[in-house]
Amino acid sequence: MPLFWIPPEVAFCFVAIVDRALNLSSLSSSDCYETIIVGAGIAGLACAQRLAEQGKSDFLLIGEKLGGRIPSSSDGQVNYGAFYLRSDYEHFLKFAGIKRRIHVSDVLFAQEGKYKSIFSIVSWKQYPKLIRWMLFLRKFQRHSLLFRQRSVTMSQKKAIELDPWLHQLYSEPAEALIERLRLEELAGNCFDQLVMATSFQRRSEITAGYYAASCLPLIQPTYEFEFFPERMIESCFENIQKGSVTRVSPINTEGYCWEVLNDHGNRYQCRNLVMATPISVSRSLIEIPGETNPAAAAYMVHVRGILKSDYATGAIHIFPCDSEDLVIVHELNGTSFLYSRRATPVLETYFHNYEVIARKHWDPAFFLGNCIIEAERDNNLYLIGDHSFCSVEDALITGLFAANRIARRCSERNESSQSDYREPLDPVLAG
Ligand SMILES: Cc1cc2nc3c(=O)[nH]c(=O)nc-3n(C[C@H](O)[C@H](O)[C@H](O)COP(=O)(O)OP(=O)(O)OC[C@H]3O[C@@H](n4cnc5c(N)ncnc54)[C@H](O)[C@@H]3O)c2cc1C
Incomplete structure (x- = not known):
């Protein structure tokens, strides 16, 4: 355990004390921010961490639970939400400690009333098909890594549209892929169970892309982990407030676009609003046209x-x-x-x-579903998190993307002499 480890609850208590000390009841200049982030899961924390890294200090993160869907038992030994990371989680690995490796041979699948490893389930006759699936997964992983790399600086929607092969996989049902690759028997014997254990969904319920992503532990070292959310906020403690956002409204006052109300009745205004809450929560606070995944x-x-x-x-x-x-x-x-x-x-x-x-x-x-929604919206609004691609790494990257875009637009604004400069509305982004 690193020396500077602080339990998340203690970190939040500290933040709550700072917050109480700053408790201002009426709107003053200190209640106006360049950016407000709502939600302290991995996406919101990554956004805050990257803004701080870029020298930005004019932001506030309001969140209920530090770490969101990555909590652990009080002794930090067992994760109660996200359970594993893969060695290709490049960004998340900076904030996590690796624990036990999960070897494929340690995983036992139900088979005719008994539990067996994949090696005793797959007969030698099926090996060519197993190898074909592994090679497919390698290709899928290469495309996914490039997609993630692109998603740091462009929205996931735009990044996936640059890769028709990957895009197709996230649009078609998993059933279609398994049929195309003639993998029904292997899928029925073990892949479906693996997918169910990682995504909680049956083959008939998910896309081919998510089915393949759930099988990646077959080819990529996979570990249990301990998450250190305090590492993400050590440079921006004072920008974090424990609380719940109860209302968000669009405004148009002196360059500020959004007003945010928290559960203590405090009002804040900001130019950029980053909604890092689960999409169902974001939808209850803001009008988001179009479909989102169930x-x-x-x-x-x-x-x-x-x-x-x-x-x-x-x-x-x-x-x-x-x-x-x-x-x-x-x-x-x-x-x-x-x-x-x-x-x-x-x-x-x-x-x-x-x-x-x-x-x-x-x-x-x-x-989970085939809706990939645009993160960068009209009126300086960003919708980040795992609503389109579900994993701690993908959610984290959406936070980096929002922070990078905000920093970029901020420097573009500074370069322009107009103080009330706003980027022209891009109809594609607005969609
Ligand atoms: C049981 C389970 C197992 C999983 N296993 C894995 C796994 O093994 N590997 C993997 O990579 N991924 C796994 N995942 C997925 C992964 O945990 C998520 O994709 C990721 O943590 C989502 O992060 P997020 O920041 O988008 O959302 P969240 O973590 O949900 O963060 C949103 C935050 O917003 C806060 N919030 C909500 N409403 C408000 C409000 N009104 N005001 C202020 N704050 C608010 C919430 O309290 C929360 O802290 C698992 C998920 C679950 C549930």
């Missing part, structure tokens, strides 16, 4: 108990696709956690004796 729920139970013999070996057990329970993970500290699609899984099925350490209900947990 929300899916997920449930997690952290348990101390004795596992029944069927589940006692291997690090990870993945259940059959027709089960509402998805996966049991055995942690190094002797506890286990279960991810499920139902709120109250029957723990007696898996444990002899047990005690529940914690339960976590994620609703919304994921937004």
